[in-house]
Amino acid sequence: MKTLGRKSEKFFIPRESLGPYTKISFLAHFFLLIATILFQKGFNLLQPNATITTVIPAIRVDVVGMPKMTLQELKKLSLGEGGSSISEEEQVESSETKDESDISFKKKGRNLSDILRSEALKKISLKEDDQKSGKGGKGKIKGDLSELVLEGNKISKGMAIIGDSRGMVMGPFGQYVSSIPDFVRPNWKLPATLLDSNLNCRVRIYLNGDGKLEKAELFESSGNKEYDKRAIQAVMNSSFPKPSKEIIDKVRSGNILLGFPL
Amino acid sequence: MKTFFLIFLFFPFFLPAQDFSIVGVGKATIDKENILIKKPIIYGLKKDQKTQLEEIFKIVNNDFLFYKKRFILKTDDYSENWQKGVPFSIFKEFNLDFVIKSDFYNSDLNASDIKYEIKVYSIKNEKIIFEKKGIIRLENIRKIAHNFSDQLYSSITGKKSIFESKIIFVSDVTTLGKGKNRVVRKELYKVDFDGMNRKRLTYHDGIVISPAISPEGDKIIYTLIEKGRIKKQMKLFLFDLVNRKTTLVSDLKGINSGGIFYSNGNEILLTLSEVGNAEIFAKDLTTGVLRRVTQHYASDVDPSINADGSLMTFLSNRSGKAMIYTLDPRGLEKDVKRISYVGQYNATPRFSPDGKEIVFSSWLDNGFDLFKISSEGTGLVRLTKDLGSNESPVFSNDGEFIAFSSQKVLSMYEAVQDILIMDREGEVLGSIVKNFGNCLSPRWAEFYLGE
Numbered sequence: 001m002k003t004l005g006r007k008s009e010k011f012f013i014p015r016e017s018l019g020p021y022t023k024i025s026f027l028a029h030f031f032l033l034i035a036t037i038l039f040q041k042g043f044n045l046l047q048p049n050a051t052i053t054t055v056i057p058a059i060r061v062d063v064v065g066m067p068k069m070t071l072q073e074l075k076k077l078s079l080g081e082g083g084s085s086i087s088e089e090e091q092v093e094s095s096e097t098k099d100e101s102d103i104s105f106k107k108k109g110r111n112l113s114d115i116l117r118s119e120a121l122k123k124i125s126l127k128e129d130d131q132k133s134g135k136g137g138k139g140k141i142k143g144d145l146s147e148l149v150l151e152g153n154k155i156s157k158g159m160a161i162i163g164d165s166r167g168m169v170m171g172p173f174g175q176y177v178s179s180i181p182d183f184v185r186p187n188w189k190l191p192a193t194l195l196d197s198n199l200n201c202r203v204r205i206y207l208n209g210d211g212k213l214e215k216a217e218l219f220e221s222s223g224n225k226e227y228d229k230r231a232i233q234a235v236m237n238s239s240f241p242k243p244s245k246e247i248i249d250k251v252r253s254g255n256i257l258l259g260f261p262l
Numbered sequence: 263m264k265t266f267f268l269i270f271l272f273f274p275f276f277l278p279a280q281d282f283s284i285v286g287v288g289k290a291t292i293d294k295e296n297i298l299i300k301k302p303i304i305y306g307l308k309k310d311q312k313t314q315l316e317e318i319f320k321i322v323n324n325d326f327l328f329y330k331k332r333f334i335l336k337t338d339d340y341s342e343n344w345q346k347g348v349p350f351s352i353f354k355e356f357n358l359d360f361v362i363k364s365d366f367y368n369s370d371l372n373a374s375d376i377k378y379e380i381k382v383y384s385i386k387n388e389k390i391i392f393e394k395k396g397i398i399r400l401e402n403i404r405k406i407a408h409n410f411s412d413q414l415y416s417s418i419t420g421k422k423s424i425f426e427s428k429i430i431f432v433s434d435v436t437t438l439g440k441g442k443n444r445v446v447r448k449e450l451y452k453v454d455f456d457g458m459n460r461k462r463l464t465y466h467d468g469i470v471i472s473p474a475i476s477p478e479g480d481k482i483i484y485t486l487i488e489k490g491r492i493k494k495q496m497k498l499f500l501f502d503l504v505n506r507k508t509t510l511v512s513d514l515k516g517i518n519s520g521g522i523f524y525s526n527g528n529e530i531l532l533t534l535s536e537v538g539n540a541e542i543f544a545k546d547l548t549t550g551v552l553r554r555v556t557q558h559y560a561s562d563v564d565p566s567i568n569a570d571g572s573l574m575t576f577l578s579n580r581s582g583k584a585m586i587y588t589l590d591p592r593g594l595e596k597d598v599k600r601i602s603y604v605g606q607y608n609a610t611p612r613f614s615p616d617g618k619e620i621v622f623s624s625w626l627d628n629g630f631d632l633f634k635i636s637s638e639g640t641g642l643v644r645l646t647k648d649l650g651s652n653e654s655p656v657f658s659n660d661g662e663f664i665a666f667s668s669q670k671v672l673s674m675y676e677a678v679q680d681i682l683i684m685d686r687e688g689e690v691l692g693s694i695v696k697n698f699g700n701c702l703s704p705r706w707a708e709f710y711l712g713e
Contacts, residue, residue, distance in 0.1 A: 055285040066604050066626075067633075067644040071688045074643075177283045189293035191359075192332045193419055202284065234287070257284040 052257065055170070055177045173247040177256055180240060184258060188234040190227070199227045200262055203235050206254040211242040219257055231260040295359040295418070298336040299323055305367035311376065314400045315366055321407035322414070324456070325425050329415070329662070331685060353385040360384060360391075360418055375399055380410065382417045392417030404458060424658045427455045428710040429665055430463070430473055430482065431681055435699030448702075450484060450501075452710065455658070457681075457694035463501065463712070464508075471496075472520050472703060476527040479709030480504050483511060483521040483530060498532060500547070503712035512545070520564050524571055531555065531565040531574065531591065542576055544591065555591050564610055567591060568617030573637060575601070575611040575620050586611045586622055588637060601639030605631075610654050613637070614686075615661045621645070623653040623666075632666060632688075645688035652682075659708030662686055665694065667702050 069077070170178065190197075201222035206215040216235040221228050235258060243251045250256075299322060302315050326335055336358060343349035353361060361383045369375035375397045382392035394413065398406055408425040415423040429452065436447040450464040450473055464470050469487040476482070482501045487494050496519050498512040512518040516535030520542075523530055528547050533540050540561040544553045556562040560580035567574045574591040577584050586602035589595065602608050605624030612621055620637055623630040629651030635642045645664070646652045655666040664686060669679040679700035684690045695701045 052282045052284050055283050067642060068647075070645055070647050071634075071643045073647070075687075174283065177285050181285055181287045184287045185291075188287050188290045190290040191293050191295055195290060195292055204282075230290070230293075231287075234290075253280070255280065255282055257282045259284055259286040261289050262286040 053174075055174055172244055173250050173255075176241070176243055176247055176251070180256065180258065183240055184234055184238045187237040188231070188260065190230055194224070194227055194230070197224070197227065199224050201228050201231050201260050203231050203258045203260065204254050205235055205240075205256050205258060207240055207243065207251045207256075209243070209248050209252070211240040211251075213238070213240065214252075215254070217254075222260075227260075231258075234260070292331060294332060294334050296334050296336055296357050297326065297418070298339070298353075298358055298361045299326070299414075300339055300341075300361060300363045302364045302366055305365070307366060307368060307376065311400060314403050315376075318403050318407040318410065319364075321404060322411045325408065325411035325423075326415070328424065328456075328691065331689075332419075348383055350383075350385055350388045353383075358385045362414055369397055380414070382414060404454070408454070422660055422708070424455045424660055424663060424706075426708075427659050428452050428479075428707045429455060429681065429694060429704050430475055430707060431667075431695065431704040432470055432473060432702045433695070433699045434702075436467075437699065450482065451695075451698075452707075452712070453681075453695060455694075455706075457696075460695070460698075461713070473705055474522045474530075475705055475707040475710070476523045477525050477709070478527050478711070479707050480711045481523075481527070483523070483532075485519040485521070503710070506712075511547070522565055522567060524567060525569050531567060533563045533565070542574075542591075554594055556589070557595050562587075565591075566612045566620070568613050568637070569615065570617070573613075573617060575613060575637070577609060577611060579607075583607045584609065586620065586635075588620075588639075599639065601635060601637075602633075602642075604633060604642065612656050614657045615659060619657075621655040621657060621664055623655060629669070632664070634686075634688075643688075645684065646690075649690065654703050656704055656706050657686070658683075658706045663691070663706075665704040665706055667704060669700075 199222035200220075201218065202220040204217050204219040205213060208214050213235065216232050218228055218232065222231075299319065302319055304312050304315060307315070323335060326333055336356070338356075340349060340352060340356075343352050348361070348363075362380070363383070364378060364380045366376050366378050369377045376399070377395070377397055379395045380393070381390050383389070384391045392414070400406070411425040412423045415421075415425065431451055431453070432448050433451055434446060434448045436449055438445040438447065446469060447467055448469045448471065449462060449466065450470050451460060451462050453460045463482070464484070466486055471485050471487065473482055473484040480503055482503060483498060484501070485496050485498055487496050489495075495513070496517050497510060498518040498521050499508055500511045501508050511521070511530070512532060512534065514534055514536040517533055517540055520533040521530045522532075524544075530545050530547060531542055532545055534543050534552075535541070539559065540563050541554065541558070542556045542562050542565050544555055545551070555565075555574065556576070556578070558578065558580050560578055562576055562578045562580075564577040565574050566576070572590060572592070573588055575586060575588045578587050579585070580587075581600060584607035585600055586608050587598055587600050589598045601620070602611075602622065602624070605626055608622050608624045609630065610623055613619070614621070618637055619634055621632060621634045624633050630653040631647060632645040632652050632655050633642060634645055645655075646666075649668060650671065651669040652666050653669075655664050657664055662685060663683050665681060665683045667679055668682045669677050671677045677700075678697065679702065680693045680697070681695040681701045681704045682690055682693050694704075
């Protein structure tokens with residue numbers, strides 16, 4: 001064994017006596033490693049380079065000044081279009097509404113404004129020729145725009161886009177992810193006490209090739225156990241669409257996070 | 263060895279990076295809670311007392327029906343299952359969330375006093391969340407019932423209900439004569455939130471408009487239109503509900519109207535036209551000092567203020583037609599912002615209790631309809647359509663309901679105007695005041711110290 005000259009002789013340690021130091025060093029490093037892992041797990045940093053892409057489905061809306069439909073009408077409309085089943089309680093409610101006819105405005109006859117209103121609510125059917133050519137009649141608002149003006153704020157494909165227009169050029173995985181809220185939302189229910197609580201949690205979902213839920217785990221807690229439980233319950237009670245072959249791996253590996261509500 | 267250590271130490275950092283795609287599910291819908299209000303258990307009381315107690319629980323049940331979007335009232339009593347204590351497992355099987363149980367029995371002190379014990383059970387947690395014992399005298403059963411309802415509601419939701427609130431309003435039911443001989447009279451009235459217990463408050467034999475009640479429920483301000491020497495005068499009066507005294511607050515030249523209270527109850531906002539056109543001022547009721555809030559060549563009227571006094575909404579025709587604006591009332595013309603752009607003109611903007619929303623009426627083709635918008639001017643929604651002409655909306659003290667005046671035309675010469683209530687999303691619950699002349703300007707009072 002070489003020595004490092006006289007000055008360094010006092011720092012020389014024979015290899016045979018390194019045994020205990022090696023053990024101590026190993027244990028120290030091991031505990032450091034464990035501490036590092038626990039620290040990272042605690043702060044969700046296990047994958048330090050993980051990126052989270054927010055998928056915001058774009059919605060086309062009509063931009064109008066005066067809402068022609070009431071909030072109640074819009075709700076009924078969206079229920080009908082969504083095709084979701086109306087629960088027994090909701091059916092009871094609607095029958096109760098009928099009972100309140102004594103307070104509704106009874107029409108004693110059709111005056112000019114009534115006629116205009118009913119005409120305004122009618123769908124405009126374009127003439128066959130116009131539909132083919134995509135042009136409106138002379139002096140009229142053209143094509144889709146005429147319906148748009150007359151239908152007011154009725155839910156339709158619309159002209160403007162709110163949300164993220166990237167959705168329009170989203171890949172298959174993005175499109176799949178953006179479709180998921182429609183399947184979960186009907187099951188996402190909270191008691192009134194939590195409804196306006198401004199809480200937010202995130203749930204990570206793992207789906208198999210058939211779109212069946214394999215696992216749902218809390219990724220980010222809201223801080224309220226009941227809220228988190230309800231969010232996971234909403235996922236568990238939902239059925240998901242079948243993913244296409246090209247995105248199966250991503251769907252399986254739990255790359256989808258659902259935000260409740262965002 | 264060193265290499266091994268290094269790899270081992272930095273192992274977690276070499277894990278493959280994972281990309282997540284996050285999508286928002288959106289706002290949850292309400293999951294209604296199932297409540298069972300068990301029939302009261304009565305021990306040894308007189309027949310009429312039993313009848314009154316049953317009536318109380320009928321009222322309690324009816325009260326809870328106002329919150330039908332929040333609760334489902336179950337009717338099956340499951341009485342046979344109570345013999346061995348509270349049958350939590352059975353209740354869970356039937357998806358009950360809360361069970362309310364009450365016992366009434368003779369007081370040893372006085373025959374007219376009744377001892378009671380009420381408990382609210384949370385079925386999910388298998389525990390009592392509210393318990394109260396006491397003595398009641400069955401003198402005003404509606405008051406007792408609403409008080410019970412409020413305590414039960416609060417124990418379940420943690421919030422105050424509307425059950426002890428009142429609605430004050432103006433009615434022309436005392437108007438005299440018909441046709442050319444018609445002498446219009448409008449006076450102030452109050453009813454319980456459910457339309458019962460109606461009572462007349464003013465006896466001016468004149469025209470009372472634009473009432474407002476103080477947050478503590480001890481004072482009402484209103485405008486009285488009186489005939490002057492040359493033209494009508496609009497004077498602002500304050501009616502003390504406790505000592506039943508009326509005092510003049512403002513009788514400056516021109517309009518003295520549209521008074522509303524600040525949350526401290528000592529300061530009001532009112533519309534005065536002494537300066538030339540209608541402008542909004544703040545007035546300290548103790549010192550009488552006036553502070554100007556708006557200053558514009560257009561008219562500014564009908565203020566409403568949020569709870570902390572940081573935002574005021576009002577009506578102004580500074581755009582050419584009456585539209586809704588907001589400003590910071592702590593200054594003069596501070597941070598003025600127009601928030602409504604709908605209808606031919608708008609009227610009566612009123613804040614929700616949390617100050618986040620404003621409900622108002624808007625004149626469309628041939629009548630008023632109600633709309634709701636955020637205090638920032640976003641999220642405009644329509645609340646009424648084809649229900650006559652609807653105006654003067656006002657939020658309930660808990661923000662869950664809106665009372666409004668609804669006019670129904672019967673013929674070319676005849677129309678009725680009732681007070682209706684709807685939930686905050688526009689589902690009409692029914693009439694609160696019906697067939698009582700033309701009823702206008704409802705104001706919802708959480709507290710009411712009058713008789």
